[in-house]
Amino acid sequence: MVELASVLAAQGKWQEGTGYLERVPPLLPKLSPASRTYSAQVLRQSAMQLQGGPQAAVGAPRGGGGQPAISDSLSRA
Template identity: 80%
Template structure:
């Protein structure tokens, strides 16, 4: 049994060593599609596995920062849906850093990753830290797609409610106003 497992691992290592970046990117895309399909079916554990594989394969292929950021973001989103907010936070931080370093930068992708990071922080009760990220995202929100603006408005309202009556009440009011104007 042990010899069989070792043989399989050696074969897998040889196959990955022989894979070209283009082949690896194709594999990563297939794994990404499998992740999306599993998510649509509500199979989050399967989506988690497929998104993890898609990210690892993209890393092996030395994929462009835009693709790596997307894979990190997608896996973070699945982790958030699974309630694994600490893992989601780390993946959103990676996706945000990757996206901010990419050339050219995409304000829409940076904005969405920043809002998602704030959401993961809120789920952990890290409202202060999350509000700093959310405030940074405010000028980027008009660049988001309509569904992303709707999601962002929901996160802003969540923060506005949390901040009301406290030392950051003015920021909470600002979040509320921005959320009302996001259409």
């Protein structure tokens, strides 16, 4: 679900990925530490993007829709 939300974010479809991300928190304890870390980064970045936080304007748009790809933002985290 996190990967799907990440792919949608890379396409500039941040809002469309929220339904998938809403299902993630109950699953976090079952994930490996690396997967939990990645999931937390995606959740954090998505929240900032949807709230219009400081990260929303960082970087050159590469993800389509005028938004930076989530992979671009996560690589800076």
